[in-house]
Amino acid sequence: MKKRFVSICLALLFTFAPASAAFSDISNSSLSQTAAVLDALGIMQGVGSNKFNPDGLLTRAQFCKIAVTAMGVSDVSAYANYTIFPDVKHSHWAAAYINAAVRHPDLKDRAIIRGYVDGTFGPDKTVNFGEVCTMLLRMLGYSEEDIGPFWPADYIAKAQSLGLTEGVSVSSASASVKRSDAAVMLINTLTAPLKDNAGVTLLDSLVSGTTDGCILLATSQTVNTLAANEALFYDGASASISSRRTAGTLDSSLIGVYGTLIMDDGAVIGMLPSGNVTESYVVTRADSTGIQTSTQALRPTAGTRVFVDRSGYEVGTFGELWSSIHPGDPLTVYYDAYGAIELIAVVSGEAPGTDFSFVYGVGDTTEIPAGYRIVKSGTDISVDELKKYDVITLDTETGRALVSDARISGQYTAASPSASSPGSITVCGQTYAISHYAAVSFADLSLGDYITLLFNADGEVVAAYPKTSISADMKGVVTDVQGKTVTVLLDNGLTLTNLQVDASDLSGLLNLEVTVGQSANGAIFLTRVDRAA
Numbered sequence: 124m125k126k127r128f129v130s131i132c133l134a135l136l137f138t139f140a141p142a143s144a145a146f147s148d149i150s151n152s153s154l155s156q157t158a159a160v161l162d163a164l165g166i167m168q169g170v171g172s173n174k175f176n177p178d179g180l181l182t183r184a185q186f187c188k189i190a191v192t193a194m195g196v197s198d199v200s201a202y203a204n205y206t207i208f209p210d211v212k213h214s215h216w217a218a219a220y221i222n223a224a225v226r227h228p229d230l231k232d233r234a235i236i237r238g239y240v241d242g243t244f245g246p247d248k249t250v251n252f253g254e255v256c257t258m259l260l261r262m263l264g265y266s267e268e269d270i271g272p273f274w275p276a277d278y279i280a281k282a283q284s285l286g287l288t289e290g291v292s293v294s295s296a297s298a299s300v301k302r303s304d305a306a307v308m309l310i311n312t313l314t315a316p317l318k319d320n321a322g323v324t325l326l327d328s329l330v331s332g333t334t335d336g337c338i339l340l341a342t343s344q345t346v347n348t349l350a351a352n353e354a355l356f357y358d359g360a361s362a363s364i365s366s367r368r369t370a371g372t373l374d375s376s377l378i379g380v381y382g383t384l385i386m387d388d389g390a391v392i393g394m395l396p397s398g399n400v401t402e403s404y405v406v407t408r409a410d411s412t413g414i415q416t417s418t419q420a421l422r423p424t425a426g427t428r429v430f431v432d433r434s435g436y437e438v439g440t441f442g443e444l445w446s447s448i449h450p451g452d453p454l455t456v457y458y459d460a461y462g463a464i465e466l467i468a469v470v471s472g473e474a475p476g477t478d479f480s481f482v483y484g485v486g487d488t489t490e491i492p493a494g495y496r497i498v499k500s501g502t503d504i505s506v507d508e509l510k511k512y513d514v515i516t517l518d519t520e521t522g523r524a525l526v527s528d529a530r531i532s533g534q535y536t537a538a539s540p541s542a543s544s545p546g547s548i549t550v551c552g553q554t555y556a557i558s559h560y561a562a563v564s565f566a567d568l569s570l571g572d573y574i575t576l577l578f579n580a581d582g583e584v585v586a587a588y589p590k591t592s593i594s595a596d597m598k599g600v601v602t603d604v605q606g607k608t609v610t611v612l613l614d615n616g617l618t619l620t621n622l623q624v625d626a627s628d629l630s631g632l633l634n635l636e637v638t639v640g641q642s643a644n645g646a647i648f649l650t651r652v653d654r655a656a
Contacts, residue, residue, distance in 0.1 A: 146159075146174060146175035147173045147174065148174045148176065149177055152376050153396070155374065156377055157307055159376060159393060160393040161306055163392040166193045166329075167306055175302065177302055178303065182248060183236075183246055183247075183254065184211075184215070184217035184220075184244075186254075186255060187220055187246075189309065190224065191223055191230065191235070193309060194262060195229070196223055199222075201223075202218075202219045202220075202227070205222065207226075208221065208246075209243060210244055210246065211246050221244060233261045233262065236258065249300075251300065252296055253274070253278060255300050257274070260278060260281055263325070264318035265281065269281075275296040279294075282308075286311055286315060287311045287312050288308060288311070313326040313329070326395075330385050330386060333384060333385055335384075336359030336397075336465075337382065337384040338356065338357040339354060339373065339377050339378055340356060340357055340430070340468055341378065342355075342369070342373050342375075343372060344372060349366060351372070353366050354366065354391060355436065355470075359465060363437070363438060364430060366436070367390075368389065369391045373393065377394045379403075380396050381397055382394050382399075399459060399465075400457075400462070403453070404416035404418060404419075404453075404456075405452070406450055410490065411442070414454065421456065421467075423441045426441070427440060428467070429441045429467045430467070430469065430470075431444050431447040431448060432469065433471060433519070446492050451481075479517055480583075480585045481585070482514055482577060483509050483514070483515050484510065491506065492517070495524045498523050498526065499526035499528075504526065512588075514529075525579075527579050529577075529578040529616055530576060530577050530578060530617075531578075531597065531613070531619070532595040533552070533597075534573055535568060536549050536550070536570065538565075543567070543569075544565065548587075552619070552647055555576070561584050561586055564588070568587060572589065573590040574589055575587065575589075575590050575593045575595050576595075582617065597613065598636060598637070598652060599611040600635070601632045601634065602633075604633050607625065607629060608621050609632070610622070611639055611649075622639065622647050625648075632649060637650060637651055638652060
């Protein structure tokens with residue numbers, strides 16, 4: 124079973140565990156979500172090399188292709204071998220799309236595109252804001268009779284009134300439209316009602332189904348118990364959690380999105396954000412009265428809906444699940460359209476029933492749940508026998524709190540990727556993997572410091588502290604000697620292997636008790652323990 128290690132001093136705002144983003148040149152999460160959906164729909168894709176080129180400009184030919192595809196027309200092969208506009212020969216890359224926009228039976232009545240008064244189309248001219256507004260309105264079924272005779276002012280005003288321009292940075296009719304703004308306007312248009320069919324949208328004709336009020340909680344890249352093309356969703360209508368098949372791995376920017384789930388051929392292809400408020404925190408303490416986070420206290424009611432992945436993939440209530448919310452947990456609060464809490468979600472990436480560890484007596488220590496047996500070295504003890512810096516591991520399957528006082532002290536000599544937030548470290552010549560929970564305790568530590576590592580009952584690092592705060596008893600027995608390399612089994616059960624000791628002859632220490640130390644320059648030395656003393 125996978126274990127989880129946390130230090131009580133966690134105090135960082137949570138962001139979902141990173142997965143590969145669809146486009147590496149988009150930093151804005153909202154735009155990333157928009158681009159991911161359009162890419163999944165095949166309407167507006169990247170420019171290659173994992174790039175979207177959000178600041179790039181679109182030509183009239185490029186936007187025409189986008190508009191035709193957004194209308195659900197993907198096969199334009201029948202329109203590729205003739206010329207309508209004299210400056211769009213049949214050999215032009217976009218000729219089939221431009222011709223289809225004029226003559227396809229599903230498109231011609233809407234007159235999505237028109238040429239200039241001289242009969243040309245200008246395929247390679249940069250499309251401007253007025254033209255984009257016009258094409259989008261025609262896609263929705265609007266004509267001049269609906270909008271007004273004054274182009275482009277009436278068209279821009281109508282587009283604004285329908286919300287098609289919401290979220291874009293351009294307003295001048297003659298201004299060129301960036302790919303980022305075009306993407307936002309396209310999403311706005313896809314989800315806007317058609318003129319003559321209230322409640323029906325262009326998106327409805329492109330996908331097999333949609334479901335409102337959903338939250339994407341996790342993908343296989345953030346929860347390792349999910350299959351490669353599988354994701355975990357909350358459905359607000361049924362207040363339930365379910366896993367669904369996905370069309371590939373959903374973009375990481377969509378994780379945590381509250382909105383409309385988009386399905387095609389039985390698979391989820393994306394999420395459209397609803398704009399509802401979400402808030403993310405890191406838990407420092409939870410009890411039956413509420414949740415303390417790194418920035419504020421939350422006071423949900425006993426009946427507030429809660430999802431905690433380690434408690435199983437079902438929705439419960441806060442009254443039922445508060446004890447499953449642990450210090451260091453990433454927590455997200457989702458609010459409905461009326462500002463009420465829809466769901467509190469803890470997605471730690473752990474399988475249901477996963478144990479977790481914490482340091483006792485440091486800061487605002489978590490509580491051992493009522494009814495748990497406290498076990499140290501195989502023997503039951505009372506809570507009064509616990510000591511500061513003991514590491515407690517809650518075994519949720521057996522209802523036991525396993526106590527460990529295993530620790531080592533030594534010089535912090537190496538770290539990757541950084542000393543203040545490591546994934547692996549070297550202390551006293553030993554290299555250890557560090558979980559991202561335990562890594563937080565290294566925030567104020569530097570290479571060269573003398574520190575103490577605390578281990579849980581499974582022998583994994585839970586936290587680190589300066590040696591001046593807590594020091595380990597480094598006594599043990601030498602179990603192996605190979606030249607100047609020795610192995611020492613410490614009295615606390617930890618083993619120090621491949622210790623490089625600068626001494627002329629170490630063979631006489633085999634099976635003897637020693638104390639392991641380090642000098643000011645980091646050199647490791649052994650001192651024989653006088654048993655008589």
